[in-house]
Amino acid sequence: MAKLITKNEQSISWKELAEGVKAGEIALQQGDTVELKLTTGEIVFMQAVKVSEDGKRVTFVSKDCLATEMPMNEERTNYGGWAESDLRKRLNTEVFNTLPEDLKEVIAITKRRQYVDGKIVECEDKLWIPSEYEIHGREIFAEHVEGEEQFELYKDRRNRMKKVGNNGEDTDWYWCGSPVASNTTSFCSVDGDGDAVGYNASTALAVPLCFEI
Template sequence: MKIERLAEIETTDIQIGDRIHVDHYTATCQEITPKGALFLMDQYLDKPMVMNKENTNKGGYAKSDLREALQSEEVLNIFADIRDHMVPFDNGDLLRIPFAGELFDNLLKWCEPDGHEQWPLMRDRRNRLASRCGEYEWGWLQSKDKSSPTNFYHVNGSGGISAWGASAVTGVRLAFLIATYRKNKEEAEKCHS
């Protein structure tokens, strides 16, 4: 008989599927990277947001109003309790939204390729679903629609992928990195060998 047991423990050894509390949200570890454990919030932020105030995908997520808003103190304050453990992404941001490739295995042909592989937990459609204030919501992805000057992709309310205009107001599900100590432990063990 296989039994799955959830227990709260104090550890620095994070694994895929581990869950933490962030303010009144939860977040689940999706991947262990060389920079740290990558977590994705299980819910959308309480406040939906636009990707861009003007209905354009010019400049992609990197130049979007949403990216700028996610680096504001208003949003970062949600992470006050864990901020000392957070590690910036390569671009210096502490928070981002997922790429389409991280949630979906087969991307639509007009979805801009992002070079990411689907996270193991996202193979289950239920893990792609998220709610905002208790109601299932659609949520932004970083990937833009190559066939449109306005659309970005998002996860729809059934866990599928769809495109929508950048000025639409929809859910924001944040990804962030938490420092892991495994690398430091391995380096220390090498020194003592």
């Protein structure tokens, strides 16, 4: 069972949550939190960061990152961007398989778009990580794709700071899905203070979990 944490905590399955949202019976707000328990036993707290205008589609990003750090690519390259990355493949196979069955049934397919070598590349994912623009709301190291918006929650720098797992007090560096435009080896990331940085793609950093229902 998932645990919806708003003003009143209640137990609810992901299927019930998704059906309630689509029926207009559950109105999630930005910042509302749902407790997700992976089949590995790991607990991840998912925050609603975007609600569609009709209220029937909700984007979630984990408050903190997964407990296991991962490289964006095994090789030190950003070739192909997010669409061709090893991390994308790992999230949508290995990590996806650790989700509870009721969540697997209701996760929506999300279309991701970004500039790679001056061209827009698209892919469709169930699990993904946010772009630099969705985190920071401006172009810093990556080129902005028209239509991207900063998640309202991340206008507060404190909400951009994430830990590895949900234990401990120290925040750490984590990946964004955007390749750095000025070189061929790095992806965008966020440091422990919530600021934008770039990092070598082959380095293991923390990984936020994102999906839509």
